[in-house]
Amino acid sequence: MLAVFLGAFIGFLSGLIGIGGGIILSPILLLLRWANMKESAAISALFIFVNSMSGLAGQLTKGVQFTADMYWYVIVAFAGGLLGAYYGSIKFKQDVLKYVLSTVLLLAVYKLLFV
Template identity: 30%
Template sequence: MELVVYILILLFTGAFVGFASGLLGIGGGFIMVPVQFFLLTALGSDPDTALRVAFATSLAVILPTALSGALGHWRRGAVMVVPAILLGLTGLVGGIFGAGISSYTPAAILSFIFGLLALGSALWMLMSRYPDINEKPSNSKESYLFWGFLGGFSSGLLGIGGGVVMVPLLNILLKFPIHKAIGTSTAFIIFASIGGIITYIFTGMNATGLPPYSVGYVSLIQFVALAGTSIPMARVGVRAAHKLPDKELKYLFAALLIYIALKMMGVFQWLNLPL
């Protein structure tokens, strides 16, 4: 694969990820992880190493992208600051635990777990009723701390921001209006990604077969290419999110999750479908 093609794919992926992050309150790892994984294995990297590099670099890109998106949502009053901080505190700890386990788990198992997680979140949103939620949600601090840890754990384990878990939780279980669920999820992702990044750097310090210019499992070349386009596009996604009605946002989010789940679980490959 030529270097120019490699960089162009990363730049395009970063742009799409940034837009999805701002629009749906997700980190975009579900896009970055498979793209990086296939690029690295095409260049000859060991699959297990390639997947961990994809996870770590994905989280490194998610951090500044989430910062950009959260600022945009906050300016529009869609970030509930206190819940975001409580979720984020245990989300950071959960990210450390998740990344630590992921560093020693086979790639096939992680992909299947991610698929089940995404599919479950999608079905939960589709099957639940969507009452209009206009009042400020009232939840205990303990509930925010618990769900923050769960979201952070999934973030570190699977190289995602945690939005695929956090947006449905905030909207359906904790009764956040969908726009505030997306905005608060984006802020939570900042904390969750930090824990995973730190862990992947330390666990990857002595790893072999890493791409050039890597810090632990974080590939600096891939980070620069992906983040260079994802950060500005996150602001574009934020503007789009606040122009779409609540119901359309929910269905769009659920449709994306179903596709992600089937892709990661290998369903399309089993059926010989070019998707």
């Protein structure tokens, strides 16, 4: 029941403030000890992917069309995601991932508060 409540809260909060839910989901998974760093990264990546696809589908139903540049953005983002998944799951140790996640969270907080 707690997971259902947290999922609804994360969805509401991320929609309300306009940031991806993965940045909220990951620390919760770690704090509640429901996942380790690598599991949290994988779950958050899937969460962000699904949210991004639904957001894109919503935009396309409103008549937004892709420009040629947008296709390149998708290709580069997908390649970056594959590279990050490889390094996060195989190459980097848990300690490295902790620092990477901490940096990303600090950047998100800074952007949310000051930009």
